[in-house]
């Protein structure tokens with residue numbers, strides 16, 4: 001079988017340097033405050049990701065980190081931007097709640113019109129739980145985002161929102177268990193065991209040709225990846241995903257974000273996409 005021809009399209013990303021990253025509390029099973037974090041290494045790994053995006057021709061905007069918010073490096077959680085409209089976040093845990101205002105004020109200061117920016121009513125952790133395909137917005141629930149946020153997103157963006165129930169605490173956000181590979185073609189990769197039986201059936205119906213990840217690759221946070229339609233940047237430890245991606249015509253790019261994994265996030269968590 002010949003691989004589908006792929007093309008990348010230029011993206012605009014929002015990232016936040018891990019200048020104050022640390023693990024001082026635990027709000028997901030990956031976080032162990034007794035394990036030290038090597039901050040210079042975390043910064044170097046993050047810079048490598050930022051530079052890789054730029055080298056691939058993408059634009060990276062920067063959010064100023066706040067010393068009181070050690071998880072702010074996980075910029076994907078701060079908002080969801082689709083069609084130039086911004087749905088702000090409302091965090092489930094008090095430790096992260098002030099990040100939401102920092103994101104909203106960034107959008108207001110950077111030219112987004114007031115009517116395109118929404119302060120949300122219901123708990124949603126941005127692109128941690130919202131994934132955008134050509135036809136739908138996939139929306140995770142079960143650990144962080146409220147199912148009520150799914151209706152709110154559908155009204156705000158005017159796109160069909162498909163709710164998916166997460167059942168394994170290691171995969172507490174949708175973007176730890178599913179990655180959109182081609183947002184022009186409704187193509188994804190995911191780890192079925194992270195979802196309830198009903199949600200698994202929905203995924204199988206919507207994405208019959210999806211790339212299915214093994215437990216090993218999911219446990220390396222291999223699905224916490226970012227695709228520009230051709231290049232797929234993913235944790236380098238998810239070795240089992242590289243060949244299946246190549247067979248489909250993608251170019252996998254392994255990244256080492258090992259220090260940030262101590263906070264429970266990797267490539268996608270660090271990357272919020274600003275969709276025009």
Ligand SMILES: CN(C)C(=N)NCCC[C@H](N)C(=O)O
Nearest residue numbers: 028074076128173263265269
């Ligand atoms: C998978 N994406 C965007 C994420 N899954 N974000 C990482 C959040 C990590 C943070 N310590 C937390 O537990 O909220």
